[in-house]
Amino acid sequence: xxxxxxxxxxxxxxxxxxxxxxxxxxxxxxxxxxxxxxxxxxxxxxxxxxxxxxxxxxxxxxxxxxxxxxxxxxxxxxxxxxxxxxxxxxxxxxxxxxxxxxxxxxxxxxxxxxxxxxxxxxxxxxxxxxxxxxxxxxxxxxxxxxxxxxxxxxxxxxxxxxxxxxxxxxxxxxxxxxxxxxxxxxxxxxxxxxxxxxxxxxxxxxxxxxxxxxxxxxxxxxxxxxxxxxxxxxxxxxxxxxxxxxxxxxxxxxxxxxxxxxxxxxxxxxxxxxxxxxxxxxxxxxxxxxxxxxxxxxxxxxxxxxxxxxxxxxx
Numbered sequence: 001x002x003x004x005x006x007x008x009x010x011x012x013x014x015x016x017x018x019x020x021x022x023x024x025x026x027x028x029x030x031x032x033x034x035x036x037x038x039x040x041x042x043x044x045x046x047x048x049x050x051x052x053x054x055x056x057x058x059x060x061x062x063x064x065x066x067x068x069x070x071x072x073x074x075x076x077x078x079x080x081x082x083x084x085x086x087x088x089x090x091x092x093x094x095x096x097x098x099x100x101x102x103x104x105x106x107x108x109x110x111x112x113x114x115x116x117x118x119x120x121x122x123x124x125x126x127x128x129x130x131x132x133x134x135x136x137x138x139x140x141x142x143x144x145x146x147x148x149x150x151x152x153x154x155x156x157x158x159x160x161x162x163x164x165x166x167x168x169x170x171x172x173x174x175x176x177x178x179x180x181x182x183x184x185x186x187x188x189x190x191x192x193x194x195x196x197x198x199x200x201x202x203x204x205x206x207x208x209x210x211x212x213x214x215x216x217x218x219x220x221x222x223x224x225x226x227x228x229x230x231x232x233x234x235x236x237x238x239x240x241x242x243x244x245x246x247x248x249x250x251x252x253x254x255x256x257x258x259x260x261x262x263x264x265x266x267x268x269x270x271x272x273x274x275x276x277x278x279x280x281x282x283x284x285x286x287x288x289x290x291x292x293x294x295x296x297x298x299x300x301x302x303x304x305x306x307x308x309x310x311x312x313x314x315x
Contacts, residue, residue, distance in 0.1 A: 001314040002271040003080055004264055006286065007069050007089030007096035011194075012279040013061045015050035018068040020301045021075065022048070028071035031106060035067035038110035043067060058124075058197050059117040062092045066113050069096040069277030070106050072298055076276075079308050085268050086236065088229040088260050090282060091160070091201070092116075094247065100276075101224035103240055108219035115215040119208035120251075124198020126207070130176040131159060131196050134167045136189030142167045145186060149179035159201035160255040163288045168194065170202040205252050212251055216244045227267075234259035236267065258289055265290035274298055274307065 021028035022044065032044040046055050047064045055061060089097035092113060099109045134142060146156045146169060156171030156179045169179050176199075180191040199205065221244060227236035230246045234256045237243050264273070265286075272294045275283045280297035287295060298307045 001311070002083050002085035002268060003311075004085055004268050004271045004273045005073075005087040005097065005100055006273055006275040006282040007087065007093035007100065008065060008275060008277045008279055008282055009089065009091035009093040010058065010061050010065065012277065012281055013047075013055055013065055014278060015047070015052050015055060017047050017064070017278040017299070018044070018071055019048040021068075021071050021304070024301045025071075025075045025304075027074040031071040031074040032067050034106045035063055035070065035110040038107040039063050039114040056195070058121045059114065062113045062117040063110050065092060065278060066096050066099070066109060068299065069093070070099055070109075072276040072304060073100050075304055076298070076307060076311075079311050083311070084226050085271050086227045086229065086264060088264060090257055091231065091250070091255050093277075093282075094228070094231050094250065096277065097228045098224065098243055101226050101228050103222050103224045103228070103243055104219065112215050112219060116212055116251075119211045120200060120205060121197050123205055123208045124196075127198075127204050128173060129171055129199025129202065129204045130173045131168055131170045131194040131199060132176050132180050133190075133192045133194060134169060134180070134183045134188050135165060135192070136187060137165055138183060138186040138188060140182075140186040142169070142183070145182040146171075146175075146179050149175050149182055153178040155203065157202050158254050159199075161258045162255075163258055163285050165288070166285075170199045171204065172199070201250070201252065201254055203252055209248055209251055213248050216247060229260045229263050231255045231257070231260065234263045236263065257285065261286055261289040265293050269293075272296060
C-alpha cells in the first residue's frame, strides 16, 4: 500500500488542535517545540488554548497549522517508511508538504511560513482586499464573471479552484462584491465572504513577493524525496530550485487544487490519500474531485493510532 499525504491550509485552524498529540507522543511534542523555537513565540500554547481570534491571525495560523501537520508526521514517519509516494498541500500546506518530502527541515519551514504570514498580513493592511467562496454549479465561467466584475468595479480573480462546485475569488473589495452578485445571477447556491486579512493568491499580494523570495533563499533546501504536486501548475515537482520558484509564484497565483487532485489520482490511483493535520477539508474535496480514491484524515491521537494499525496490518 502506498500513501499520498495532503496538507491543509489556512482556514483549517481551530483552538485545541494538536494538544492531544502533544500530551501523548514525545515526537509530536518535539515538533511543536521546534516551531516555537524557530519563530520565537509560544505558538503551541496559542494552538492549544487560543484565543481563537489570535490563532486566526495569518501570521499565527500559518505556522500553527504547519506545526500540527509536522507533529503528526513526526509520529507516523517511521511507520510509513518507504511507502510515501507523493504529497501536496493547499496554499500554506504546500510548505508542510515540502517538509514531509524532506525538502525543508521543520525549523526552516517554520521561519519561512511565519515570514510569509507576516508579509501577507502587511500587504493586506497596505492594500485592503477581500475573498469569498462561490458554491454551486454556475451557468457561466467563474473566470468570465471575474473578468466582467474587474472591468466594472475592481480587480478580482479566481484564487482557489477547490472543486467543480467550490471556487474562492480574491481581489479588491468592490470587485469581489460585484463578482458575488454576478455569481448569484449565474446560479450560485451560496456566496460567502471569508474572514481573511487580505486578497490572497491575487495580484494584490505582488509587493510581498520580494520579501518571501528572500526568506526562501535564506534557508537550506533539498530536492524532494517524493514528488510534490504544486499549487501553481499541478505538476509533480522533484527539484528544490523549482519548488522555490513556484512557492514565490503561489503568492499571487491561483491554487489549482482541482487539477492537483486529478494529477495525484491519475499518478497514484491505488494509493490511500491521507490528510495530516487539522480537520478533513482536503479529504472531503478529494472525494468530490476523484471519487475512486481512498481517503483518511489523521490529526488526533485516535486517528493516528487507527492509521498506524492500518499501515501495520497492510504490511
